[in-house]
Amino acid sequence: MGNQPATPESSRPYMPGYGILDATGGRGLLPWDWAVERLTKSRNYWVATTCPDGRPHCVPVWGVWLGDAFYFSSGAKSRKARNLAANPNCVVCPEDGTQAVSLEGSAEKITDAETIRRFVEAYNPKYEWDLKIETVLDMGPIFAVRPRKVIGVDATPGEFQGSATRWQFGPN
Template sequence: MGMHRGRPQMPGYGIEEGDEGLLDWDAVRDRLRDSHNYWLSTVRPDGRPHAMPVWAVWLADAVWFSSSLRSRKVRNLRINAACTITTEDGRAPVIVDGTAEIITDLEPIRAFLDATNAKYSAGLDMQFLDPAVNATVRVAPREVFALEEARFTQTPTRFRLYS
């Protein structure tokens, strides 16, 4: 995975120019990995936004979560795979804009299950992630935005990811 790191456009906020203070990808990735709860935003068929909290894991350069096939979020993603997922910490947020893919291959689902059980001590088994009942969703990031509130004018950083 390649990436470009730079400043986002934030006119009127007094954001410093240049590279000084830009956040490091490894630290931002750690925030993605360590967040307990995440906010997922999808788009309803009529164009209205839909936001819900989810448990998720950072695995294989993507954010993964699961949900019932009948849930509004999964129904939205089947129509429009574009979504945003954010960490829960508003003082040091990480915002991922990406494309969701519903995974049905059992090997990556098993890896997701193992990562979820390790992170949340959930004790889930493969029955919980049965592709006939629940969707395992992988969100591949296109763009990631992060900042630190305490150093607001120095830290806003945008990562553009590409293969």
Template structure:
């Protein structure tokens, strides 16, 4: 994957500094470290009537995307089938990374096996193929359209937005 394009996001009223002041733009590697190490993620979907739906999920960064699984009939799965645009945020509110992208339920065997290995490695679990059985569970891949991060130690000088092509 090519390095995403980094810019300073427009944050009126927050006193953010120009991109070349303060910490400056954060490198994508800073965001990747947090996406790989976050234990929990906050997943935001939208109900068909427009109400927000927010739930914690376990997720892994794999193959240039965030992946998670859920019961096939869970509200979040119903929501993303109706509107696949979702946001996921890491569990550290002081140094957050937020990803927005389109969610896709994945069902090919090779991808499901790779996701299962990644989950078991990251979380120290011993889940078997039942976790990725498409008859009972949805395995979801979210490829970022954009991501946002900031380092609390330099709130005004670190906000960075990464855009993916």
């Protein structure tokens, strides 16, 4: 947990037809902390995966942002877990569409006890839950989605064109 740079490279996303300003226009590029705050504080998230036949699949989940990745649990036989086993590429979006964040990454199963403990310790107070490590291990995998690319936009009136930001994590 920590193989991402602390601050990714930021730029404007390519969004033809939307009037996106250059990087110095409007309020300028959003700081990475802006996206991390939304990835941390959201209660519900959408996870989009791809079925083996190419159909999209999108479901809401609960999860936590821990340092460098978004973590969530899943039933081992759920559609999303089976999709991620076949193709780990996915998109995670916090529920807010006004101050929107879209994280593209690759999900990996987490099996080490220390990371699972940290997941449970962050998850329980956030959701006022009493999840046990043993329950997590019995229920199914914990996934970590580390970002490759994140796009954030503040869609409050007058902010969209001058706030759209893309954060890039290494080569695509």
